[in-house]
Amino acid sequence: MAKQPGQKVRGSETGRPLMVLLDQLGQRWTLRILWELRQGERLTFRELQSRCERVSPTLLNKRLKELRELQLIDHDAGGYGPTPQGRELGSIIQELDGWSRKWAQDL
Amino acid sequence: MAKQPGQKVRGSETGRPLMVLLDQLGQRWTLRILWELRQGERLTFRELQSRCERVSPTLLNKRLKELRELQLIDHDAGGYGPTPQGRELGSIIQELDGWSRKWAQDL
């Protein structure tokens, strides 16, 4: 379902990992899901649904499947949580929080 | 046209800057445009079009307008380029490149 590094995506024929990543992050809710799971806390499907206001279960499930295929999150009895790689990516996303506060002040 | 910090977006009633940012970055081509402009190089509309394979001019223009409203890019006779804030954001996006290479190796 999800495009893997090496495969063609929107805007790139080469499958360059960055382009595959940007393609995935540019789809609705992907960034938000990674944000909610960034700390390693495990959340159930319904917990994720309520943290992401107005996400439809259809799409949430689609994104969760994609992120699992990309090995950024995993799923067990405790719910969904990040893989080690997902946590690293989460820490980059974390930087956006600090940046966005400064940005909002300057606007 | 673009949602500003303080305004409601998908998934957040509060207007928290991070949520506004994630909403914008989660729309097609936003991340890619910021990536192409990250170094400060100025690109014309048509140069951007050819770097972003298959982006439609309709949507490219929409995104460029939004990014200008958010003061992440600007436009002059030399073309489009990042604002100082846009460059800072670009440097965070830059980190994704290194991360994505490691990720692709491990997959």
Place this chain on the structure above:
DNA sequence: TCATAGCGCTACATATTATGTAGCGTCAAC
């Protein structure tokens, strides 16, 4: 002067994605 070429962009029909709501099958507790 008046074609030619490149520019930023718009129009619009079509295709792809996302939303909202209802509810199914499973399991565990009461």
Place this chain on the structure above:
DNA sequence: GTTGACGCTACATAATATGTAGCGCTATGA
């Protein structure tokens, strides 16, 4: 054996993105 919460699916509708044609402008050059 009903109740409630779980993970999820179905499906109609709405919002977004794509692809292609081409417009109005400016600069160059014949």
